[in-house]
Amino acid sequence: MARYLTTRIFFTLFTFWVIVTLVFFLMRLAPGGPFDGDRRLPPDVEANLLAAYNLDKPIVEQYVDYLVMISHGDLGPSFKQKDFSVNELVRAGLPVSLTVGGLALIIALSSGIALGVRAGLDTGSRIDTVVMGSANLGLAVPSIVLAPVLLLLFGVWLGWLPAGGVGSPAHYVLPSIALALPFTAAIARLTRGSVAETRLEPHVMTAIAKGLPRSRIVLRHILPIALLPVLTYLGPAAAALLTGSVVIEQVFDLPGIGRYFVQAALNRDYTLVMGVVVVYAAFILLFNLFVDLSYKRLDPRIELR
Protein backbone atom coordinates (compact mmCIF):
# COMPACT_ATOMS: atom_id res chain seq x y z
CA MET A 1 0.00 0.00 0.00
CA ALA A 2 2.77 2.42 0.97
CA ARG A 3 4.58 1.58 -2.23
CA TYR A 4 1.44 2.08 -4.26
CA LEU A 5 0.91 5.43 -2.62
CA THR A 6 4.46 6.56 -3.38
CA THR A 7 4.32 5.57 -7.05
CA ARG A 8 0.92 7.19 -7.41
CA ILE A 9 2.07 10.44 -5.89
CA PHE A 10 5.23 10.38 -7.94
CA PHE A 11 3.22 9.75 -11.09
CA THR A 12 0.85 12.60 -10.25
CA LEU A 13 3.74 15.01 -9.76
CA PHE A 14 5.33 13.79 -12.98
CA THR A 15 2.12 14.35 -14.93
CA PHE A 16 1.81 17.81 -13.45
CA TRP A 17 5.34 18.62 -14.56
CA VAL A 18 4.56 17.37 -18.09
CA ILE A 19 1.49 19.62 -18.25
CA VAL A 20 3.34 22.69 -16.98
CA THR A 21 6.17 22.11 -19.45
CA LEU A 22 3.78 21.57 -22.33
CA VAL A 23 1.84 24.70 -21.51
CA PHE A 24 4.97 26.78 -21.07
CA PHE A 25 6.55 25.87 -24.38
CA LEU A 26 3.27 26.10 -26.27
CA MET A 27 2.86 29.65 -25.08
CA ARG A 28 6.42 30.57 -25.99
CA LEU A 29 5.96 29.05 -29.45
CA ALA A 30 3.22 31.54 -30.13
CA PRO A 31 4.00 33.77 -33.07
CA GLY A 32 4.20 37.38 -31.95
CA GLY A 33 4.82 38.56 -28.40
CA PRO A 34 2.15 39.41 -25.89
CA PHE A 35 2.79 43.14 -26.40
CA ASP A 36 2.33 43.20 -30.17
CA GLY A 37 -0.57 45.59 -30.35
CA ASP A 38 -1.90 47.68 -33.17
CA ARG A 39 0.55 50.39 -32.26
CA ARG A 40 4.25 49.71 -32.53
CA LEU A 41 5.90 50.38 -29.17
CA PRO A 42 9.12 52.40 -29.06
CA PRO A 43 12.08 49.98 -28.82
CA ASP A 44 13.19 50.97 -25.34
CA VAL A 45 9.66 50.79 -23.95
CA GLU A 46 9.34 47.33 -25.41
CA ALA A 47 12.70 46.29 -23.98
CA ASN A 48 11.65 47.54 -20.56
CA LEU A 49 8.37 45.67 -20.77
CA LEU A 50 10.09 42.45 -21.79
CA ALA A 51 12.56 42.85 -18.96
CA ALA A 52 9.78 43.52 -16.47
CA TYR A 53 8.10 40.25 -17.42
CA ASN A 54 11.39 38.32 -17.67
CA LEU A 55 10.87 37.74 -21.38
CA ASP A 56 14.33 38.96 -22.40
CA LYS A 57 16.20 36.03 -20.90
CA PRO A 58 17.09 32.84 -22.80
CA ILE A 59 14.15 30.48 -23.00
CA VAL A 60 15.72 27.78 -20.83
CA GLU A 61 16.30 30.28 -18.06
CA GLN A 62 12.70 31.51 -18.38
CA TYR A 63 11.52 27.92 -18.13
CA VAL A 64 13.50 27.25 -14.97
CA ASP A 65 12.25 30.51 -13.49
CA TYR A 66 8.71 29.52 -14.32
CA LEU A 67 9.08 26.09 -12.68
CA VAL A 68 10.50 27.70 -9.54
CA MET A 69 7.69 30.22 -9.55
CA ILE A 70 5.01 27.53 -9.93
CA SER A 71 6.54 25.42 -7.19
CA HIS A 72 6.11 28.42 -4.91
CA GLY A 73 2.47 28.58 -5.90
CA ASP A 74 3.01 31.81 -7.82
CA LEU A 75 1.40 32.02 -11.25
CA GLY A 76 2.90 35.37 -12.20
CA PRO A 77 1.36 38.65 -13.30
CA SER A 78 -1.47 38.91 -15.79
CA PHE A 79 -0.28 40.31 -19.11
CA LYS A 80 -3.46 42.11 -19.95
CA GLN A 81 -5.00 43.02 -16.61
CA LYS A 82 -2.05 45.10 -15.51
CA ASP A 83 -2.92 45.59 -11.86
CA PHE A 84 -3.68 41.98 -11.08
CA SER A 85 -1.57 38.90 -10.60
CA VAL A 86 -2.90 35.61 -11.95
CA ASN A 87 -3.07 34.40 -8.35
CA GLU A 88 -5.42 37.21 -7.42
CA LEU A 89 -7.68 36.51 -10.37
CA VAL A 90 -7.72 32.79 -9.66
CA ARG A 91 -8.40 33.42 -6.00
CA ALA A 92 -11.34 35.62 -6.94
CA GLY A 93 -12.82 33.12 -9.40
CA LEU A 94 -12.05 29.77 -7.83
CA PRO A 95 -14.67 29.81 -5.03
CA VAL A 96 -17.44 30.40 -7.57
CA SER A 97 -16.20 27.66 -9.91
CA LEU A 98 -15.69 25.19 -7.09
CA THR A 99 -19.13 25.85 -5.65
CA VAL A 100 -20.86 25.22 -8.97
CA GLY A 101 -18.65 22.23 -9.79
CA GLY A 102 -18.99 20.70 -6.32
CA LEU A 103 -22.75 21.14 -6.23
CA ALA A 104 -23.04 19.64 -9.72
CA LEU A 105 -20.95 16.66 -8.67
CA ILE A 106 -23.12 16.06 -5.60
CA ILE A 107 -26.33 16.35 -7.63
CA ALA A 108 -25.02 14.08 -10.38
CA LEU A 109 -23.75 11.44 -7.97
CA SER A 110 -26.77 11.29 -5.70
CA SER A 111 -29.48 11.39 -8.34
CA GLY A 112 -27.51 9.34 -10.89
CA ILE A 113 -26.78 6.53 -8.43
CA ALA A 114 -30.32 6.53 -7.04
CA LEU A 115 -31.87 6.29 -10.51
CA GLY A 116 -29.33 3.73 -11.68
CA VAL A 117 -29.87 1.45 -8.68
CA ARG A 118 -33.62 1.67 -9.05
CA ALA A 119 -33.41 0.74 -12.74
CA GLY A 120 -30.71 -1.88 -12.28
CA LEU A 121 -32.58 -3.79 -9.58
CA ASP A 122 -35.53 -4.11 -11.89
CA THR A 123 -34.17 -4.45 -15.41
CA GLY A 124 -36.82 -4.59 -18.07
CA SER A 125 -39.44 -2.92 -15.90
CA ARG A 126 -41.22 0.25 -16.89
CA ILE A 127 -39.10 2.34 -14.52
CA ASP A 128 -35.99 0.91 -16.15
CA THR A 129 -37.21 1.85 -19.62
CA VAL A 130 -38.09 5.38 -18.56
CA VAL A 131 -34.81 5.95 -16.72
CA MET A 132 -32.66 4.60 -19.53
CA GLY A 133 -34.65 6.40 -22.19
CA SER A 134 -34.20 9.75 -20.48
CA ALA A 135 -30.56 9.01 -19.73
CA ASN A 136 -29.85 8.41 -23.42
CA LEU A 137 -31.69 11.61 -24.25
CA GLY A 138 -29.73 13.47 -21.58
CA LEU A 139 -26.47 12.34 -23.15
CA ALA A 140 -27.50 13.59 -26.59
CA VAL A 141 -28.39 17.12 -25.48
CA PRO A 142 -25.18 19.12 -25.30
CA SER A 143 -24.71 21.54 -22.42
CA ILE A 144 -24.40 24.47 -24.81
CA VAL A 145 -28.08 23.87 -25.66
CA LEU A 146 -29.29 22.69 -22.27
CA ALA A 147 -27.92 25.60 -20.24
CA PRO A 148 -29.44 28.44 -22.31
CA VAL A 149 -32.79 26.61 -22.53
CA LEU A 150 -32.95 26.09 -18.74
CA LEU A 151 -32.00 29.73 -18.27
CA LEU A 152 -34.77 30.89 -20.59
CA LEU A 153 -37.36 28.55 -19.13
CA PHE A 154 -36.82 28.93 -15.38
CA GLY A 155 -34.94 32.20 -15.27
CA VAL A 156 -36.80 34.31 -17.80
CA TRP A 157 -40.22 32.87 -18.67
CA LEU A 158 -41.21 31.34 -15.36
CA GLY A 159 -39.02 33.66 -13.31
CA TRP A 160 -38.59 31.10 -10.54
CA LEU A 161 -34.86 31.52 -10.18
CA PRO A 162 -32.31 34.27 -10.83
CA ALA A 163 -31.21 34.24 -14.46
CA GLY A 164 -27.54 34.94 -13.91
CA GLY A 165 -24.82 36.43 -11.77
CA VAL A 166 -24.05 35.63 -8.15
CA GLY A 167 -25.32 36.95 -4.85
CA SER A 168 -27.62 34.49 -3.14
CA PRO A 169 -27.61 30.69 -2.88
CA ALA A 170 -30.53 30.68 -5.34
CA HIS A 171 -28.16 31.94 -8.02
CA TYR A 172 -26.32 28.64 -7.90
CA VAL A 173 -29.33 26.39 -8.44
CA LEU A 174 -29.74 26.66 -12.21
CA PRO A 175 -26.02 26.55 -13.11
CA SER A 176 -25.40 23.49 -10.91
CA ILE A 177 -28.37 21.61 -12.33
CA ALA A 178 -27.46 22.52 -15.91
CA LEU A 179 -23.90 21.35 -15.32
CA ALA A 180 -24.98 18.17 -13.51
CA LEU A 181 -27.57 16.80 -15.92
CA PRO A 182 -25.34 15.09 -18.52
CA PHE A 183 -23.30 13.55 -15.71
CA THR A 184 -26.43 12.37 -13.93
CA ALA A 185 -27.40 10.59 -17.14
CA ALA A 186 -23.99 8.98 -17.55
CA ILE A 187 -23.79 7.88 -13.91
CA ALA A 188 -27.33 6.47 -14.01
CA ARG A 189 -26.45 4.39 -17.07
CA LEU A 190 -23.24 3.11 -15.54
CA THR A 191 -24.80 2.28 -12.17
CA ARG A 192 -27.71 0.50 -13.77
CA GLY A 193 -25.41 -1.76 -15.78
CA SER A 194 -23.20 -2.74 -12.91
CA VAL A 195 -26.03 -3.16 -10.41
CA ALA A 196 -27.77 -5.49 -12.85
CA GLU A 197 -24.57 -7.53 -13.04
CA THR A 198 -23.58 -7.45 -9.36
CA ARG A 199 -27.07 -8.51 -8.36
CA LEU A 200 -26.31 -11.98 -9.76
CA GLU A 201 -22.96 -12.48 -8.05
CA PRO A 202 -22.59 -15.38 -5.58
CA HIS A 203 -22.03 -13.21 -2.52
CA VAL A 204 -25.33 -11.43 -3.19
CA MET A 205 -27.09 -14.79 -3.64
CA THR A 206 -25.71 -15.82 -0.26
CA ALA A 207 -27.00 -12.63 1.32
CA ILE A 208 -30.43 -13.24 -0.16
CA ALA A 209 -30.39 -16.87 0.99
CA LYS A 210 -29.53 -15.73 4.52
CA GLY A 211 -32.74 -13.74 4.43
CA LEU A 212 -31.15 -10.32 4.95
CA PRO A 213 -33.45 -7.35 4.51
CA ARG A 214 -33.50 -5.91 1.00
CA SER A 215 -32.13 -2.53 2.02
CA ARG A 216 -29.12 -4.15 3.67
CA ILE A 217 -28.44 -6.33 0.63
CA VAL A 218 -28.52 -3.33 -1.65
CA LEU A 219 -26.49 -1.01 0.56
CA ARG A 220 -23.89 -3.43 1.90
CA HIS A 221 -23.58 -6.18 -0.66
CA ILE A 222 -24.45 -4.75 -4.05
CA LEU A 223 -23.58 -1.05 -3.96
CA PRO A 224 -19.90 -1.15 -2.92
CA ILE A 225 -19.07 -3.48 -5.82
CA ALA A 226 -21.45 -1.89 -8.28
CA LEU A 227 -19.99 1.55 -7.66
CA LEU A 228 -16.50 0.64 -8.91
CA PRO A 229 -17.18 1.64 -12.54
CA VAL A 230 -18.71 4.89 -11.29
CA LEU A 231 -15.52 5.55 -9.36
CA THR A 232 -13.44 4.92 -12.48
CA TYR A 233 -15.67 7.32 -14.34
CA LEU A 234 -15.20 10.05 -11.75
CA GLY A 235 -11.62 10.77 -12.82
CA PRO A 236 -12.39 11.79 -16.40
CA ALA A 237 -15.73 13.18 -15.22
CA ALA A 238 -13.92 15.66 -13.01
CA ALA A 239 -12.03 16.91 -16.05
CA ALA A 240 -15.21 17.11 -18.10
CA LEU A 241 -17.02 18.83 -15.25
CA LEU A 242 -14.40 21.56 -15.08
CA THR A 243 -14.46 21.98 -18.84
CA GLY A 244 -18.24 22.06 -18.81
CA SER A 245 -18.21 24.73 -16.15
CA VAL A 246 -16.45 27.01 -18.65
CA VAL A 247 -19.64 27.09 -20.75
CA ILE A 248 -21.93 27.24 -17.74
CA GLU A 249 -20.09 30.24 -16.32
CA GLN A 250 -20.33 31.93 -19.69
CA VAL A 251 -24.06 31.31 -20.06
CA PHE A 252 -25.04 32.21 -16.51
CA ASP A 253 -22.60 35.09 -16.26
CA LEU A 254 -20.77 33.70 -13.23
CA PRO A 255 -17.43 35.28 -12.32
CA GLY A 256 -15.54 31.98 -12.08
CA ILE A 257 -12.14 31.02 -13.44
CA GLY A 258 -13.72 29.44 -16.51
CA ARG A 259 -14.86 32.84 -17.65
CA TYR A 260 -11.46 34.34 -16.99
CA PHE A 261 -10.06 31.55 -19.12
CA VAL A 262 -12.29 32.35 -22.10
CA GLN A 263 -11.66 36.09 -21.82
CA ALA A 264 -7.94 35.50 -21.50
CA ALA A 265 -7.98 33.18 -24.50
CA LEU A 266 -9.87 35.77 -26.55
CA ASN A 267 -7.45 38.60 -25.80
CA ARG A 268 -4.35 36.43 -25.68
CA ASP A 269 -3.50 37.00 -22.06
CA TYR A 270 -0.85 34.28 -22.03
CA THR A 271 -0.02 34.14 -18.36
CA LEU A 272 -3.65 34.02 -17.32
CA VAL A 273 -4.45 31.22 -19.80
CA MET A 274 -1.43 29.28 -18.57
CA GLY A 275 -2.33 29.91 -14.96
CA VAL A 276 -5.89 28.66 -15.34
CA VAL A 277 -4.81 25.51 -17.20
CA VAL A 278 -2.25 24.81 -14.47
CA VAL A 279 -4.86 25.26 -11.74
CA TYR A 280 -7.38 23.07 -13.59
CA ALA A 281 -4.75 20.38 -14.15
CA ALA A 282 -3.76 20.42 -10.48
CA PHE A 283 -7.37 19.88 -9.46
CA ILE A 284 -7.95 17.10 -11.93
CA LEU A 285 -4.77 15.31 -10.88
CA LEU A 286 -5.53 15.57 -7.18
CA PHE A 287 -9.02 14.29 -7.79
CA ASN A 288 -7.70 11.34 -9.82
CA LEU A 289 -5.23 10.50 -7.09
CA PHE A 290 -8.03 10.51 -4.56
CA VAL A 291 -10.16 8.27 -6.81
CA ASP A 292 -7.30 5.80 -7.27
CA LEU A 293 -6.81 5.55 -3.56
CA SER A 294 -10.45 4.88 -2.80
CA TYR A 295 -10.77 1.67 -4.85
CA LYS A 296 -9.65 -0.56 -2.05
CA ARG A 297 -12.14 0.97 0.34
CA LEU A 298 -14.98 -0.22 -1.85
CA ASP A 299 -13.76 -3.64 -2.91
CA PRO A 300 -11.26 -5.34 -0.57
CA ARG A 301 -10.56 -7.95 -3.26
CA ILE A 302 -8.65 -5.38 -5.28
CA GLU A 303 -4.87 -5.54 -5.00
CA LEU A 304 -3.30 -2.12 -5.32
CA ARG A 305 -0.07 -2.29 -7.21
Place this chain on the structure above:
Amino acid sequence: MLSAFLQAAVGSTIARICSGWLLVITSAALFGPLLSPWEADAMDWDALEAAPSAAHWLGTDLIGRDMLLRIMLGARISLGVALIATFVSVLIGVPFGALSGYVGGRLDQILMRIVDTLYALPFILIVILLVVVFGRNPALLFLALGAVFWLDIARIVRGQTLRAREQTYISAARSMGASQTRIIFKYIIPNVAGPALVYATLTIPGVILAESFISFLGLGIQEPDTSWGVLIADGTQSMESAPWTLLFPALAMGLTVWSCNMLGDRLRDQFDIASRGYNRRPDTVGNLS
Protein backbone atom coordinates in the same frame (compact mmCIF):
# COMPACT_ATOMS: atom_id res chain seq x y z
CA MET B 1 -16.94 -7.89 -41.40
CA LEU B 2 -19.02 -6.06 -43.98
CA SER B 3 -22.09 -8.05 -43.05
CA ALA B 4 -21.57 -7.16 -39.40
CA PHE B 5 -21.47 -3.49 -40.35
CA LEU B 6 -24.62 -3.85 -42.42
CA GLN B 7 -26.34 -5.73 -39.63
CA ALA B 8 -25.57 -2.93 -37.21
CA ALA B 9 -26.55 -0.21 -39.68
CA VAL B 10 -29.94 -1.50 -40.87
CA GLY B 11 -30.67 -4.42 -38.53
CA SER B 12 -33.46 -2.78 -36.57
CA THR B 13 -35.92 0.11 -36.79
CA ILE B 14 -33.83 2.31 -34.53
CA ALA B 15 -30.72 1.52 -36.53
CA ARG B 16 -32.51 2.33 -39.77
CA ILE B 17 -33.67 5.67 -38.36
CA CYS B 18 -30.12 6.50 -37.29
CA SER B 19 -28.52 5.48 -40.59
CA GLY B 20 -31.29 7.26 -42.47
CA TRP B 21 -30.70 10.50 -40.58
CA LEU B 22 -26.95 10.35 -41.11
CA LEU B 23 -27.53 9.77 -44.82
CA VAL B 24 -29.93 12.72 -44.98
CA ILE B 25 -27.67 15.11 -43.12
CA THR B 26 -24.58 14.08 -45.10
CA SER B 27 -26.28 14.57 -48.45
CA ALA B 28 -27.80 17.83 -47.24
CA ALA B 29 -24.31 19.02 -46.31
CA LEU B 30 -22.91 17.97 -49.70
CA PHE B 31 -25.67 19.02 -52.08
CA GLY B 32 -28.13 21.14 -50.08
CA PRO B 33 -26.32 24.46 -50.43
CA LEU B 34 -26.17 23.98 -54.22
CA LEU B 35 -29.94 23.49 -54.42
CA SER B 36 -30.94 26.24 -52.03
CA PRO B 37 -32.50 29.31 -53.68
CA TRP B 38 -30.74 31.54 -51.16
CA GLU B 39 -27.17 32.78 -51.07
CA ALA B 40 -25.00 32.00 -48.07
CA ASP B 41 -24.63 35.54 -46.77
CA ALA B 42 -27.63 37.08 -48.50
CA MET B 43 -29.89 38.93 -46.13
CA ASP B 44 -33.58 38.82 -46.80
CA TRP B 45 -34.69 42.28 -45.69
CA ASP B 46 -38.34 41.33 -45.94
CA ALA B 47 -37.86 38.44 -43.54
CA LEU B 48 -35.65 39.44 -40.63
CA GLU B 49 -35.95 36.91 -37.82
CA ALA B 50 -38.89 35.40 -39.67
CA ALA B 51 -40.63 32.26 -38.46
CA PRO B 52 -40.56 29.14 -40.67
CA SER B 53 -42.53 29.73 -43.86
CA ALA B 54 -42.80 28.49 -47.44
CA ALA B 55 -39.92 30.72 -48.53
CA HIS B 56 -37.69 29.97 -45.54
CA TRP B 57 -38.54 26.45 -44.41
CA LEU B 58 -36.71 26.77 -41.10
CA GLY B 59 -37.10 30.52 -40.71
CA THR B 60 -34.38 33.16 -40.83
CA ASP B 61 -31.88 34.47 -38.30
CA LEU B 62 -31.48 37.92 -36.80
CA ILE B 63 -30.20 39.45 -40.03
CA GLY B 64 -32.47 37.54 -42.39
CA ARG B 65 -30.23 34.68 -43.49
CA ASP B 66 -31.96 31.44 -44.38
CA MET B 67 -31.66 29.00 -41.45
CA LEU B 68 -31.94 25.84 -43.52
CA LEU B 69 -29.04 26.93 -45.68
CA ARG B 70 -27.02 28.00 -42.64
CA ILE B 71 -27.60 24.63 -40.98
CA MET B 72 -26.51 22.78 -44.12
CA LEU B 73 -23.40 24.95 -44.41
CA GLY B 74 -22.75 24.40 -40.71
CA ALA B 75 -23.05 20.66 -41.28
CA ARG B 76 -20.24 20.87 -43.83
CA ILE B 77 -17.86 22.23 -41.21
CA SER B 78 -19.13 20.23 -38.23
CA LEU B 79 -19.16 16.91 -40.09
CA GLY B 80 -15.96 17.81 -41.91
CA VAL B 81 -14.17 18.52 -38.64
CA ALA B 82 -15.50 15.28 -37.21
CA LEU B 83 -14.35 13.16 -40.15
CA ILE B 84 -10.91 14.73 -40.44
CA ALA B 85 -10.26 14.68 -36.71
CA THR B 86 -11.43 11.08 -36.49
CA PHE B 87 -9.18 10.16 -39.40
CA VAL B 88 -6.23 11.81 -37.65
CA SER B 89 -7.06 9.99 -34.43
CA VAL B 90 -7.15 6.63 -36.25
CA LEU B 91 -3.88 7.47 -37.95
CA ILE B 92 -2.17 8.06 -34.59
CA GLY B 93 -4.09 5.64 -32.40
CA VAL B 94 -3.92 2.46 -34.48
CA PRO B 95 -0.13 2.24 -34.97
CA PHE B 96 0.44 3.42 -31.40
CA GLY B 97 -1.84 0.78 -29.93
CA ALA B 98 -0.61 -1.97 -32.23
CA LEU B 99 3.03 -1.22 -31.46
CA SER B 100 2.37 -1.10 -27.73
CA GLY B 101 0.40 -4.35 -27.74
CA TYR B 102 2.62 -6.30 -30.09
CA VAL B 103 6.06 -5.38 -28.76
CA GLY B 104 4.91 -5.42 -25.15
CA GLY B 105 7.25 -5.28 -22.15
CA ARG B 106 9.01 -2.04 -21.32
CA LEU B 107 7.86 -0.23 -24.43
CA ASP B 108 4.26 -1.16 -23.73
CA GLN B 109 4.54 0.20 -20.20
CA ILE B 110 6.03 3.47 -21.36
CA LEU B 111 3.52 3.97 -24.16
CA MET B 112 0.57 3.21 -21.93
CA ARG B 113 1.89 5.56 -19.27
CA ILE B 114 1.92 8.28 -21.93
CA VAL B 115 -1.71 7.50 -22.69
CA ASP B 116 -2.57 7.60 -18.98
CA THR B 117 -0.83 10.94 -18.62
CA LEU B 118 -2.71 12.40 -21.54
CA TYR B 119 -6.02 11.13 -20.17
CA ALA B 120 -5.50 13.36 -17.16
CA LEU B 121 -5.26 16.50 -19.29
CA PRO B 122 -8.20 18.83 -19.63
CA PHE B 123 -8.45 18.23 -23.39
CA ILE B 124 -10.66 21.01 -24.54
CA LEU B 125 -8.56 23.51 -22.67
CA ILE B 126 -5.46 22.22 -24.42
CA VAL B 127 -7.19 22.58 -27.78
CA ILE B 128 -8.21 26.12 -26.85
CA LEU B 129 -4.61 26.76 -25.85
CA LEU B 130 -3.46 25.56 -29.27
CA VAL B 131 -6.01 27.81 -30.93
CA VAL B 132 -4.84 30.78 -28.88
CA VAL B 133 -1.22 30.13 -29.73
CA PHE B 134 -1.51 29.41 -33.43
CA GLY B 135 -4.46 31.57 -34.34
CA ARG B 136 -7.91 30.50 -35.37
CA ASN B 137 -7.20 28.38 -38.35
CA PRO B 138 -9.92 25.78 -38.98
CA ALA B 139 -7.40 23.27 -40.36
CA LEU B 140 -5.44 23.52 -37.14
CA LEU B 141 -8.58 23.03 -35.11
CA PHE B 142 -9.25 19.80 -37.01
CA LEU B 143 -5.75 18.51 -36.39
CA ALA B 144 -5.70 19.55 -32.75
CA LEU B 145 -8.97 17.76 -32.07
CA GLY B 146 -7.69 14.66 -33.83
CA ALA B 147 -4.54 14.81 -31.79
CA VAL B 148 -6.47 14.60 -28.53
CA PHE B 149 -9.06 12.02 -29.54
CA TRP B 150 -6.77 9.10 -30.38
CA LEU B 151 -6.39 7.80 -26.84
CA ASP B 152 -9.45 5.56 -26.77
CA ILE B 153 -8.58 4.08 -30.14
CA ALA B 154 -5.01 3.40 -29.05
CA ARG B 155 -6.22 1.60 -25.95
CA ILE B 156 -8.76 -0.53 -27.80
CA VAL B 157 -6.29 -1.44 -30.52
CA ARG B 158 -3.71 -2.42 -27.91
CA GLY B 159 -6.21 -4.74 -26.26
CA GLN B 160 -7.16 -6.31 -29.57
CA THR B 161 -3.50 -6.68 -30.51
CA LEU B 162 -2.73 -8.52 -27.29
CA ARG B 163 -5.38 -11.00 -28.34
CA ALA B 164 -4.29 -11.22 -31.98
CA ARG B 165 -0.63 -11.68 -31.04
CA GLU B 166 -1.31 -15.18 -29.71
CA GLN B 167 -2.93 -16.40 -32.94
CA THR B 168 -1.21 -19.08 -34.95
CA TYR B 169 -0.94 -17.04 -38.14
CA ILE B 170 1.23 -14.56 -36.28
CA SER B 171 3.55 -17.32 -35.05
CA ALA B 172 3.59 -18.62 -38.60
CA ALA B 173 4.61 -15.22 -39.94
CA ARG B 174 7.26 -14.92 -37.27
CA SER B 175 8.68 -18.36 -37.97
CA MET B 176 8.95 -17.46 -41.63
CA GLY B 177 11.17 -14.57 -40.63
CA ALA B 178 8.82 -11.65 -41.14
CA SER B 179 10.11 -8.48 -39.56
CA GLN B 180 8.33 -6.82 -36.67
CA THR B 181 7.24 -3.87 -38.78
CA ARG B 182 5.89 -6.20 -41.43
CA ILE B 183 3.95 -8.25 -38.90
CA ILE B 184 2.44 -5.16 -37.32
CA PHE B 185 1.41 -3.49 -40.55
CA LYS B 186 0.59 -6.54 -42.64
CA TYR B 187 -1.03 -8.86 -40.09
CA ILE B 188 -1.88 -7.08 -36.88
CA ILE B 189 -3.39 -3.83 -38.13
CA PRO B 190 -5.72 -5.39 -40.72
CA ASN B 191 -6.99 -7.71 -38.02
CA VAL B 192 -7.70 -5.01 -35.50
CA ALA B 193 -9.14 -2.61 -38.09
CA GLY B 194 -12.74 -3.60 -37.37
CA PRO B 195 -12.74 -2.64 -33.70
CA ALA B 196 -10.74 0.48 -34.53
CA LEU B 197 -13.41 1.53 -37.02
CA VAL B 198 -16.10 0.89 -34.46
CA TYR B 199 -14.39 3.20 -32.04
CA ALA B 200 -13.95 5.71 -34.80
CA THR B 201 -17.74 5.94 -35.14
CA LEU B 202 -17.87 6.64 -31.42
CA THR B 203 -15.22 9.34 -31.84
CA ILE B 204 -17.23 11.29 -34.41
CA PRO B 205 -19.94 12.53 -32.03
CA GLY B 206 -17.29 13.43 -29.48
CA VAL B 207 -15.51 15.63 -31.99
CA ILE B 208 -18.78 17.23 -33.13
CA LEU B 209 -19.55 18.15 -29.52
CA ALA B 210 -16.03 19.39 -28.88
CA GLU B 211 -16.05 21.62 -31.95
CA SER B 212 -19.44 23.06 -31.07
CA PHE B 213 -18.22 23.69 -27.56
CA ILE B 214 -15.18 25.64 -28.72
CA SER B 215 -17.10 27.57 -31.37
CA PHE B 216 -19.80 28.35 -28.83
CA LEU B 217 -17.22 30.13 -26.70
CA GLY B 218 -16.23 32.18 -29.73
CA LEU B 219 -12.83 30.48 -29.99
CA GLY B 220 -13.43 28.17 -32.94
CA ILE B 221 -15.01 28.70 -36.33
CA GLN B 222 -15.61 32.38 -37.15
CA GLU B 223 -17.94 34.32 -39.41
CA PRO B 224 -18.51 34.20 -42.32
CA ASP B 225 -17.88 30.46 -41.91
CA THR B 226 -20.37 28.71 -39.75
CA SER B 227 -20.74 25.48 -37.82
CA TRP B 228 -23.40 24.01 -35.60
CA GLY B 229 -21.63 25.42 -32.56
CA VAL B 230 -21.67 28.92 -34.06
CA LEU B 231 -25.34 28.57 -35.00
CA ILE B 232 -26.26 27.39 -31.51
CA ALA B 233 -24.32 30.28 -29.99
CA ASP B 234 -26.19 32.72 -32.27
CA GLY B 235 -29.43 30.93 -31.48
CA THR B 236 -29.01 31.36 -27.74
CA GLN B 237 -28.66 35.10 -28.31
CA SER B 238 -32.01 35.30 -30.08
CA MET B 239 -33.86 32.34 -28.57
CA GLU B 240 -36.32 34.53 -26.72
CA SER B 241 -37.70 36.30 -29.76
CA ALA B 242 -36.93 33.61 -32.34
CA PRO B 243 -36.79 30.14 -30.73
CA TRP B 244 -36.32 28.44 -34.12
CA THR B 245 -32.82 29.91 -34.43
CA LEU B 246 -31.79 27.72 -31.50
CA LEU B 247 -34.16 24.81 -31.96
CA PHE B 248 -33.23 23.69 -35.47
CA PRO B 249 -29.43 23.76 -35.21
CA ALA B 250 -29.66 22.06 -31.82
CA LEU B 251 -31.97 19.43 -33.27
CA ALA B 252 -29.67 18.79 -36.22
CA MET B 253 -26.68 18.36 -33.95
CA GLY B 254 -28.50 16.38 -31.28
CA LEU B 255 -29.90 13.92 -33.81
CA THR B 256 -26.52 13.44 -35.42
CA VAL B 257 -24.73 12.88 -32.13
CA TRP B 258 -27.44 10.52 -30.94
CA SER B 259 -27.46 8.54 -34.21
CA CYS B 260 -23.70 8.10 -34.17
CA ASN B 261 -23.79 6.96 -30.54
CA MET B 262 -26.58 4.46 -31.18
CA LEU B 263 -24.91 3.00 -34.26
CA GLY B 264 -21.54 2.93 -32.52
CA ASP B 265 -23.01 1.02 -29.59
CA ARG B 266 -24.63 -1.50 -31.92
CA LEU B 267 -21.41 -1.96 -33.85
CA ARG B 268 -19.56 -2.52 -30.61
CA ASP B 269 -22.04 -5.21 -29.64
CA GLN B 270 -21.70 -6.81 -33.08
CA PHE B 271 -17.96 -7.00 -32.79
CA ASP B 272 -18.17 -7.93 -29.14
CA ILE B 273 -15.25 -5.76 -28.20
CA ALA B 274 -14.17 -6.47 -24.66
CA SER B 275 -15.07 -3.12 -23.27
CA ARG B 276 -14.14 -3.57 -19.69
CA GLY B 277 -10.44 -3.46 -19.68
CA TYR B 278 -8.63 -1.74 -16.91
CA ASN B 279 -9.47 1.87 -16.29
CA ARG B 280 -11.74 2.20 -19.27
CA ARG B 281 -13.42 5.53 -19.63
CA PRO B 282 -17.11 4.80 -19.95
CA ASP B 283 -19.26 7.05 -22.07
CA THR B 284 -16.44 9.33 -23.00
CA VAL B 285 -18.31 10.46 -26.03
CA GLY B 286 -21.44 11.63 -24.34
CA ASN B 287 -19.86 13.69 -21.66
CA LEU B 288 -17.54 15.93 -23.36
CA SER B 289 -19.56 18.98 -22.83
